[in-house]
Amino acid sequence: MISLLDLQRSFLGYALGDTVGARPWIVANGLSTDQRLRIYRNNAVVGFEKAMQATFPALVRLGGIDWFNQMAQAYQRVNPSRSGDLNDVGGDFPVFLADHLSGGEYEYFSDVALLEWSYQQCLCEFPVSPKNFDQLGQHLQEDLSQLRFQVAAPTRAIQSNYPLFEIWNQNRSEREPRAPIDLRRGTSRVLVIRRTDHVEVREVSAPVFTLLRAFAAGSTVLEAAGTVAETCRGVDFSDALTRLLGLGVLVEFQLN
Amino acid sequence: MTMASHDATRVPGSIPASAGIGLRAQHQSELRNSKPAVGWLEAHSENYFSEAGPHIEALLQLREHYGLSLHGVGLSLGSTDPIDRTHLMKLKRLIGRTSPAFVSEHLSWGSVDGRFVNDLLPLPYTQESLAHMICRVDQVQSALQRTILIEHISSYLQYSHSEIDESAFLTELARATGCGLLIDINNLYVNERNHGVDARRFIDSIPPAVVREMHLAGHSSNRVDQSEILIDTHSAPVCEAVWALYGHAIQRFGALPTLIEWDSDIPSLDVLLGEAHKAQSFLGAAHDIAA
Numbered sequence: 172m173i174s175l176l177d178l179q180r181s182f183l184g185y186a187l188g189d190t191v192g193a194r195p196w197i198v199a200n201g202l203s204t205d206q207r208l209r210i211y212r213n214n215a216v217v218g219f220e221k222a223m224q225a226t227f228p229a230l231v232r233l234g235g236i237d238w239f240n241q242m243a244q245a246y247q248r249v250n251p252s253r254s255g256d257l258n259d260v261g262g263d264f265p266v267f268l269a270d271h272l273s274g275g276e277y278e279y280f281s282d283v284a285l286l287e288w289s290y291q292q293c294l295c296e297f298p299v300s301p302k303n304f305d306q307l308g309q310h311l312q313e314d315l316s317q318l319r320f321q322v323a324a325p326t327r328a329i330q331s332n333y334p335l336f337e338i339w340n341q342n343r344s345e346r347e348p349r350a351p352i353d354l355r356r357g358t359s360r361v362l363v364i365r366r367t368d369h370v371e372v373r374e375v376s377a378p379v380f381t382l383l384r385a386f387a388a389g390s391t392v393l394e395a396a397g398t399v400a401e402t403c404r405g406v407d408f409s410d411a412l413t414r415l416l417g418l419g420v421l422v423e424f425q426l427n
Numbered sequence: 428m429t430m431a432s433h434d435a436t437r438v439p440g441s442i443p444a445s446a447g448i449g450l451r452a453q454h455q456s457e458l459r460n461s462k463p464a465v466g467w468l469e470a471h472s473e474n475y476f477s478e479a480g481p482h483i484e485a486l487l488q489l490r491e492h493y494g495l496s497l498h499g500v501g502l503s504l505g506s507t508d509p510i511d512r513t514h515l516m517k518l519k520r521l522i523g524r525t526s527p528a529f530v531s532e533h534l535s536w537g538s539v540d541g542r543f544v545n546d547l548l549p550l551p552y553t554q555e556s557l558a559h560m561i562c563r564v565d566q567v568q569s570a571l572q573r574t575i576l577i578e579h580i581s582s583y584l585q586y587s588h589s590e591i592d593e594s595a596f597l598t599e600l601a602r603a604t605g606c607g608l609l610i611d612i613n614n615l616y617v618n619e620r621n622h623g624v625d626a627r628r629f630i631d632s633i634p635p636a637v638v639r640e641m642h643l644a645g646h647s648s649n650r651v652d653q654s655e656i657l658i659d660t661h662s663a664p665v666c667e668a669v670w671a672l673y674g675h676a677i678q679r680f681g682a683l684p685t686l687i688e689w690d691s692d693i694p695s696l697d698v699l700l701g702e703a704h705k706a707q708s709f710l711g712a713a714h715d716i717a718a
Contacts, residue, residue, distance in 0.1 A: 172553070172588045173588065174555070175507055175550075175551070175553075175555050175556055175559060176507040176539070178551065178586075179506065179507055179536060179539040179548075180539055180540065182548060183538070183539050183540075183542060183544060183548075186544045186546070186548075187542065187544065195587065196551070196586050196587050196588055197584050197585070197586060197587065198584065198585045198586065198587050200585065200622065201654045202651055202652070202654055202656070204584070206651050206652070207583050207584040208584070210583040210584075210656070210658070211544070211546060211548060211583065214544075214546045215544040215545070215546055218544075218545050218546060219545070222545075251542045251543065251544075252542070252543040252544070252545050253541055253542070253543065254501070254511065254513075254514065254543060255473065255499075255500070255501025255502055255503050255511060255514050255537065255538065255543055255545065256473040256476060256501050256514065256517075257473070257501075257545045258473065258474070258476070258477075294477075294479075294480045294481070295477030295478060295479060295480040296477075296478060296479055296480075297478055297479040298479070365479075
């Protein structure tokens with residue numbers, strides 16, 4: 172008699188499409204064992220596709236449902252679900268698409284996938300409001316080499332070689348009107364921010380984006396100013412900091 | 428990061444012996460606004476594991492008005508892999524946040540060697556499987572510090588080496604672990620049609636004392652070559668044969684909380700409530716007879 176472990180390995184291997192062979196431990200009863208197992212293989216594929224479609228709706232609109240399902244199936248073969256919660260699948264899909272589409276005309280699809288995954292992640296996290304900023308003014312006058320900001324955890328920053336926000340915004344729902352987008356417009360920088368009752372996606376300037384990333388990496392204000400000056404020449408640093416503070420994504424500050 | 432949780436008031440969970448409906452994202456807003464008269468709600472546990480977000484917020488708000496049952500589909504109880512402790516702890520946290528009357532899972536498996544198909548796959552009914560399931564249900568109940576309900580599944584194949592009748596398997600599992608049973612009437616019907624398992628005999632052989640909840644759902648019919656096979660799609664109204672079987676189950680088990688499950692091709696809330704009202708009329712008739 173086949174052990175439970177061996178049965179499960181053989182069954183699941185078939186359901187995920189990676190093995191073939193006789194399975195005498197299944198009763199045929201009018202259908203072949205393959206026909207019976209194929210029902211489960213189909214369920215595994217369709218369930219995975221539906222979960223992916225729910226996470227990446229803009230990508231479905233961009234590529235079409237047939238292309239998307241084909242990609243989802245290929246992704247499932249190399250990245251099968253690792254949890255009993257289908258909401259967890261899709262985290263590696265942006266990298267998977269980047270590998271498959273790199274250098275081609277649709278390589279921006281991987282950035283769209285990263286934005287959509289980030290959106291879903293932020294949606295499931297608690298919003299965090301800025302606090303303790305009353306004393307900030309005086310520290311900005313004197314302690315820049317020791318002053319650090321903490322970035323709200325439910326915030327994601329994405330840089331793309333394409334007009335990512337525009338692409339996503341035009342494809343996120345059936346209701347959005349679609350107009351031609353010039354993909355050669357150049358680099359764009361997008362923040363995904365968890366607000367109290369929604370997730371905000373917005374495009375930001377290069378200095379604001381650079382500053383946010385520097386703070387997220389633990390830089391002091393002085394260090395961050397240096398990074399911004401290096402990468403965005405001629406930029407008014409205090410203006411960039413004011414704009415970043417206005418976004419509400421810096422939630423705390425500390426000295427040293 | 429420390430945040431105040433949005434937990435509902437922790438009322439000891441209880442649900443009446445009435446008809447409930449599955450909570451689906453499409454109906455959350457309408458349910459919150461209109462709060463229709465329905466006995467209770469059942470939520471798929473995994474859809475509410477996140478800390479925050481619109482789904483868990485809707486559930487917590489609705490929990491203030493409705494009794495709740497949490498129905499898991501992803502614990503993979505019958506798997507030979509170790510129990511996923513992260514999944515179990517997320518379930519425990521959700522139970523703490525929502526105080527459900529029932530927590531249920533399936534007599535099935537869906538993963539091995541860390542790979543999941545996120546489906547309810549059938550177990551062979553062997554002594555090895557029974558001992559394994561007893562151990563797993565014990566583990567889960569111990570971790571959650573409460574009894575759970577186990578639901579038998581619909582299936583599209585049977586194993587040649589199964590040696591225990593399914594109802595006997597479930598009865599022994601309940602006896603050995605103290606777990607309750609969730610009897611899905613549609614699953615019994617689907618299995619009767621697919622495998623020739625006598626659904627009424629199954630019902631008659633389960634001790635009424637261990638049954639705590641029933642499920643009703645629709646299915647679809649597929650043709651494979653010359654054979655018909657029923658698929659448990661939860662995508663249609665409950666068929667007349669299942670209603671008839673439900674009447675038989677009520678005679679056997681008495682009036683119990685009964686869920687209308689509808690998970691794909693989801694209809695308007697009115698249609699779902701209509702199905703619940705029909706189930707309620709069966710339960711009402713049983714109450715009248717008992718009185």
